[in-house]
Amino acid sequence: MMRFADVLEPGRIRVGVEARDKAGALRAASELLSPSGDAAGAAAVEMAMGARETLSSTGVGNGVAIPHALIDEAGSLSMAVLRLGSPVDFGASDGRPVDLVFAIVGPRDGAGEHLRILSKLIRVLHDPAFRVAAREAADGRALGELIMGKG
Amino acid sequence: MKLLVFILNKEELLEEVLEAYVEAGLPGATILDSEGLGYFLAYEVPLFAGFKEFLKGNKPYNKTILSVVKDDKAVERLVPILDEITGGISQPGTGVMFTIPVEWGYGFAEPRSSDLKEPTV
Numbered sequence: 001m002m003r004f005a006d007v008l009e010p011g012r013i014r015v016g017v018e019a020r021d022k023a024g025a026l027r028a029a030s031e032l033l034s035p036s037g038d039a040a041g042a043a044a045v046e047m048a049m050g051a052r053e054t055l056s057s058t059g060v061g062n063g064v065a066i067p068h069a070l071i072d073e074a075g076s077l078s079m080a081v082l083r084l085g086s087p088v089d090f091g092a093s094d095g096r097p098v099d100l101v102f103a104i105v106g107p108r109d110g111a112g113e114h115l116r117i118l119s120k121l122i123r124v125l126h127d128p129a130f131r132v133a134a135r136e137a138a139d140g141r142a143l144g145e146l147i148m149g150k151g
Numbered sequence: 152m153k154l155l156v157f158i159l160n161k162e163e164l165l166e167e168v169l170e171a172y173v174e175a176g177l178p179g180a181t182i183l184d185s186e187g188l189g190y191f192l193a194y195e196v197p198l199f200a201g202f203k204e205f206l207k208g209n210k211p212y213n214k215t216i217l218s219v220v221k222d223d224k225a226v227e228r229l230v231p232i233l234d235e236i237t238g239g240i241s242q243p244g245t246g247v248m249f250t251i252p253v254e255w256g257y258g259f260a261e262p263r264s265s266d267l268k269e270p271t272v
Contacts (some may be wrong), residue, residue: 056197066198093197111205122198 002116004079004147005098005102013140013147022090022098023112024085025082026067029103032080035073041148044073064125068104068118070111077106077113079121081143083134100125100134124150152256155226157216157248158185165214167236172218175229179260180218181248185214213246221251226250 019025026049027042034041048069052058058149059065061115080103087097102121105112130150138142155177165182166183175202190211192199220226229231230240237245 050200055200058198060198068201070201111202115199115202118198 002013002113003151004117007077007117008079008081008144008147010141010144011145012078014081015068015083015137015140015143016083016085017082019099020083021088022053022145024052025052025065025084025088025090025101026103027029028066029101031084031103032104033078033083035075035078035105036069041073044071048105049103049119053091055090057093059090059098060122060125061092061094062098062116062125062128062131063087063092063096064100064102064131065090065092065098066102066104066118066121066125066128068114070106070108072108074105074107074110077117078080079111079117081147083137083143094125094130100131111127121149126130136141152253153220153223153250154253155216155220155229157219157246158213159216159246160187161237161246162212162245164201164236168216168233171229171232172216175232176222177218177220177229180216183215183217185213185215185216186211195223197229219256219259220250221240259265259271 016031017025017028019028027046030042030046030049033045035045048071049067052069053067058067066096082101082103083145084099084101090098092098102125104118130146133146134143137146157168158163169180172178176261196226233240240246240248
């Protein structure tokens with residue numbers, strides 16, 4: 001069973017992230033998930049996530065979005081978590097603006113792993129108590145502990 | 152007594168498949184409309200829309216055929232016929248079949264004696 005600890009590094013968890021809109025939130029997530037750690041890698045992630053959003057919004061409702069992308073540049077599966085300072089419109093099915101962003105990027109030949117962590121994440125996020133706790137976590141460390149506590 | 156489950160992905164072969172059941176001595180079955188997990192997620196759950204290309208070859212829907220089998224030999228007769236009709240059940244995208252034991256059952260029609268005999272050609 002894949003664990004969040006396998007894909008989520010503490011340095012990729014941020015709270016109070018300022019983003020003006022959905023594009024800004026995706027950009028902030030991309031910067032955390034850049035495979036090469038530089039701007040070019042971030043741009044590749046941002047472009048792939050943006051392309052994915054054109055299929056349908058990854059805003060899953062209840063103020064949560066799970067943008068994700070498969071890109072050739074990614075060496076392994078990685079996740080970033082951002083709690084936005086102010087919610088932004090994500091085009092979610094329930095119309096609610098998003099303040100919790102769980103972004104995932106992984107290699108194109110790792111779709112199976114990607115699907116597993118995506119499914120685990122959505123299961124956890126279905127729990128209203130988890131969402132409340134994620135919004136009330138004092139800082140990135142507390143938010144990380146909350147997520148890691150889900151296995 | 153066993154429950155024979157056949158998930159047929161090639162829906163277009165349903166008629167021939169059911170004829171094969173009768174030929175093999177299985178005159179009773181229930182047919183359900185069904186759908187594969189992967190296809191459903193990719194096409195019905197927006198979050199998974201990005202994974203459509205990884206589901207190439209999957210059919211949107213399939214048929215699940217349930218049949219209670221009292222004669223094990225009927226399954227032995229059925230499998231080669233289905234292989235011939237489908238080009239091989241083990242070929243990707245064709246279907247899967249399996250049996251599970253049935254501990255108890257009630258309400259089954261008594262088979263006619265001819266149903267349990269080796270079919271004649």
